[in-house]
Amino acid sequence: MEGGGGTLSEIHQSAKKLLLRSRDGLERLERLEYSAPAAAAVSGADSELSFAVKKDITQIQSLCVEMDRLWRSIAAKPQRDLWKRKVEQIAEEAESLRASLDKYNLRNQKRMREANERAELLGRANGDSAHVLRIYDEEAQALQSVRSSSQELENANALGEAILSSIHGQRERLKVIA
Template identity: 35%
Template structure:
């Protein structure tokens, strides 16, 4: 029985320390500060109180029959008071723990919401960039198509002019044959005809090269 008063005193000291810690915890919570570290310290002290309370109850039950009736009643009330204090502190810690868990969930939900907003903004920026790129590609295609159409028109015009030149040359040869020009003059005209043919084909090749350069530049 001699160790019972010491255990009871230890239990009371732990109870007082826990109640003071709960007061500080409540003040921190009201101020909006973090209570995680304080909760860890209080839970460790509460574990000590549970262990001490169990020891008090065990020692009292072992020695209860040796004491007088008045002493048994006194220690019974003290043991019950320690148990009641421990239950009260447990409920207070559970309430604080529930609020802390709720705040942690709310913080996590806010962080997830912020992350989703950031991801949404990144997707919007990417879509805008892709839209700008598609617009640029479409404009390049339009410019290239216009260049191809222009080159096609030039080739068609050159082909048409070639046919006109051939018909004009044929009429001129017929006229020259009619008036009886010399064979040397006919050879000069023939060389001029060949030169015109080379000029025509050279222009066609140059146009194709220009189209290829335009296509390479815009694509």
């Protein structure tokens, strides 16, 4: 633990440094989130930074417990009241940072879930569109087959009419001869 042990003043300084580092890390996370929303959801560096900020906040809270123990042992009431306010202020800031980090993590999880759902829907849509295209192709082939059959029937009908006409002509010639 950074700054573990030592005087109340030294621990307080360590906690303030960690607060600054945590605040800076959280601001970087939020800048990354709004500058590249899609990339922020999947970036490994973001999750490492988020973990580091969480670790720092936990460390600050541990230092607050230590400072709380130390300020209670101060004999002079004005000094004790001053340190009590300082420790409470750091604890409140740490809690505020933790809440902000939790909100960031929830937004990040939501973004990741939405990205996964979007990918799943697009995958399904692409699969369905391939199915629809296959059905369209099958219908187009069926329509072409119907057109071909219709043409063949017309050809067969025309051939039958030609044969009948030819037979009729032969019959007429035979009548004349007989």
